[in-house]
Amino acid sequence: QVHLVESGGGVVQPGKSLRLSCVASGFALSDYSMHWVRQAPGKGLEWVALISYDRDNSYFADSVKGRFIIFRDSSENTLYLQMNSLTPADTAVYHCARGRPFNYFDSWGQGTLVTVSS
């Protein structure tokens, strides 16, 4: 059974960094594209980043480009999101999600809350 569990969220000051983790079970992370999707409090879903399954190419939403890095450790079956230069606008629950052909997300984690505040 596919299972995704995020961790690493918390309260961080503006301008600081934070690294989120997403541990996958039930499948090999290296065989799939993986995404991060976030949801600010009371707001809708926002796609954040993708790491592709084949060449580990990465793509980002304009709102995080140049500040966030997505990578994975296949030996740990873990996906990461390194978030730098955080601003209050980055405050959100961050979900990892598995990507599938037809460009959709078939499995989601429960998410981890990141709060950027002084």
Next chain:
Amino acid sequence: QSVVTQEPSFSVSPGGTVTLTCGLTSASVTSSHSPSWYQQTPGQAPRTLIYGTNIRSSGVPDRFSGSILGNKAALTITGAQADDESDYYCVLYVKSGLWVFGGGTKLTVL
């Protein structure tokens, strides 16, 4: 910049039919945008309903269906039930390496 539009809210009577739409400000939505739909209740992770425009995800009841209606993607719920009351999000694959979610539709069943 591509903006994906959804109705902010919709209401349906139990047993009724409702169609939620998903548009694109810059173009018509087609199957090449790979429309997919997700259901979310407060505090929960999204649940995948429809992908590839009209393919139901595993375990999704057949009262949920997807289509292209005119220049938009659409999610139709036929025979709405009380537990369909949720937020519904569409997402479009607008170009290589870029997905954009709509703002979501809050569906009330009453």
